[in-house]
Amino acid sequence: LRVAALASGRGSNLAALIAARDAGQLPIEFTLVGSDRAQAGALDVATAAGIPTLALNPKDYPSRAAFDAALFDRIAQSGAELLVLAGFMRIVDAAVVSAWEGRAINVHPSLLPKYRGLHTHRRCLEAGDAEHGASVHYVTAELDGGPVVAQARIAVRTGDTEADLAERLLVEEHKLLPAVVGAIAMGRLRWQDGPVFDEAPLT
Numbered sequence: 001l002r003v004a005a006l007a008s009g010r011g012s013n014l015a016a017l018i019a020a021r022d023a024g025q026l027p028i029e030f031t032l033v034g035s036d037r038a039q040a041g042a043l044d045v046a047t048a049a050g051i052p053t054l055a056l057n058p059k060d061y062p063s064r065a066a067f068d069a070a071l072f073d074r075i076a077q078s079g080a081e082l083l084v085l086a087g088f089m090r091i092v093d094a095a096v097v098s099a100w101e102g103r104a105i106n107v108h109p110s111l112l113p114k115y116r117g118l119h120t121h122r123r124c125l126e127a128g129d130a131e132h133g134a135s136v137h138y139v140t141a142e143l144d145g146g147p148v149v150a151q152a153r154i155a156v157r158t159g160d161t162e163a164d165l166a167e168r169l170l171v172e173e174h175k176l177l178p179a180v181v182g183a184i185a186m187g188r189l190r191w192q193d194g195p196v197f198d199e200a201p202l203t
């Protein structure tokens with residue numbers, strides 16, 4: 001399966017996908033890693049793995065939609081069959097993302113539908129939740145609103161800080177995202193007007 005990824009940050013989820021691929025666990029190849037930040041560590045992760053990278057600067061575009069169109073055009077040109085948003089910190093224009101319905105997934109650090117958007121760890125702590133988690137969902141025009149295909153849960157411990165939760169959750173994300181990409185690559189999870197599992201759900 002030909003996979004492109006978008007990331008805005010350090011790229012640990014991308015690194016987890018690359019490691020799973022290198023360990024022979026994922027029958028995928030990467031066509032492109034794109035970012036809205038030229039300094040994103042994820043671009044260095046990609047370069048180290050020999051994956052072509054692309055950084056577009058939103059300031060070079062007249063609108064959000066124009067930026068998104070340019071970026072997604074390059075993703076399409078790369079031949080990607082699946083797009084993985086791995087820490088991509090932008091809301092993608094509805095017209096652009098709808099063209100990738102069923103072919104784009106995102107990893108979000110909350111037990112969706114709880115805590116869509118930002119600062120999920122802080123909101124979890126403020127709510128006094130006993131559990132926290134991460135979700136992998138198909139990307140739709142609605143921020144963190146697409147159908148969830150898999151989740152991982154962690155217990156919230158007394159005294160946990162945002163950083164503690166983020167750290168423990170990333171460990172789970174690094175297992176969850178490759179598991180979902182693997183299921184898609186092996187045809188176990190498909191899209192027919194919504195996610196269809198060919199076998200028992202992942203988690």
Ligand code: GRF
Binds near residue numbers: 042173
């Ligand atoms: C992860 O927590 C992910 O769930 C969220 O942003 C963070 C990305 O981290 N979307 P990284 O760039 O993959 O290390």
